[in-house]
Amino acid sequence: MTPRQVHSPISLRARALACGRGDTLLIEGLDLDVEPGAGLLLRGPNGAGKSTLLLSLAGLLPPLGGEVSLFGHDPEDGPALHYCGHRNAVRPRLGVRQTLAFWRDINGPTGLSVDAALERVGLLPIAGLDAGYLSAGQQRRLALARLLVSRRPLWLLDEPTAALDTDGHRLVASLLAQHLEQGGLAVIATHDEIELPALRTLALAARA
Numbered sequence: 001m002t003p004r005q006v007h008s009p010i011s012l013r014a015r016a017l018a019c020g021r022g023d024t025l026l027i028e029g030l031d032l033d034v035e036p037g038a039g040l041l042l043r044g045p046n047g048a049g050k051s052t053l054l055l056s057l058a059g060l061l062p063p064l065g066g067e068v069s070l071f072g073h074d075p076e077d078g079p080a081l082h083y084c085g086h087r088n089a090v091r092p093r094l095g096v097r098q099t100l101a102f103w104r105d106i107n108g109p110t111g112l113s114v115d116a117a118l119e120r121v122g123l124l125p126i127a128g129l130d131a132g133y134l135s136a137g138q139q140r141r142l143a144l145a146r147l148l149v150s151r152r153p154l155w156l157l158d159e160p161t162a163a164l165d166t167d168g169h170r171l172v173a174s175l176l177a178q179h180l181e182q183g184g185l186a187v188i189a190t191h192d193e194i195e196l197p198a199l200r201t202l203a204l205a206a207r208a
């Protein structure tokens with residue numbers, strides 16, 4: 001490992017992957033490889049299947065065909081991935097700090113402290129508020145802070161910049177850059193520009 005590399009090197013591979021919803025096939029014959037330190041942007045029009053593909057890569061939706069594999073992952077290192085969907089999973093009556101402490105306790109205290117993560121996403125000054133009082137973009141920042149309190153090599157992110165302002169877009173790019181520099185990998189569904197040299201693009205076609 002290089003001095004900056006904090007994740008054990010794992011790779012994500014899909015072969016002949018077919019996925020969809022119910023009987024509706026959205027993607028078929030997909031081969032993809034994502035190596036440590038690299039990321040893949042999923043792009044395509046509404047309904048193309050970006051979220052569906054992320055769910056299948058996360059193991060949350062069974063593929064209709066083909067396979068998804070993680071290479072190099074030692075189960076003793078704990079779960080390999082974070083899936084961050086486009087809902088923020090925020091309980092309105094739970095405080096911001098308590099929300100993140102809850103996720104740290106569920107996912108493991110292997111990353112930043114709760115307050116350090118809140119500072120990184122710009123929420124430390126309002127850590128004492130109930131999460132329900134946060135704006136849409138602030139709730140998105142809170143959801144992203146979950147990635148930081150529990151270290152996992154593979155990030156699967158669905159519209160991470162949704163509701164974020166310009167500074168928030170820069171924050172997502174910076175979090176991703178740091179994650180990839182540390183040997184992590186990521187697959188990101190997005191309609192926004194995220195410009196990092198380590199990101200490739202997979203364009204999904206519109207469904208007829």
Ligand SMILES: Nc1ncnc2c1ncn2[C@@H]1O[C@H](COP(=O)(O)OP(=O)(O)OP(=O)(O)O)[C@@H](O)[C@H]1O
Pocket residue numbers: 021022024026044045046047048049050051052053189
């Ligand atoms: N539970 C479901 N049952 C049936 N069809 C579904 C279900 N969930 C999603 N779909 C359909 O699957 C298709 C793909 O949806 P998906 O959310 O993967 O698209 P997307 O590319 O992420 O779109 P967007 O850019 O709008 O986020 C859509 O046509 C959607 O209506």
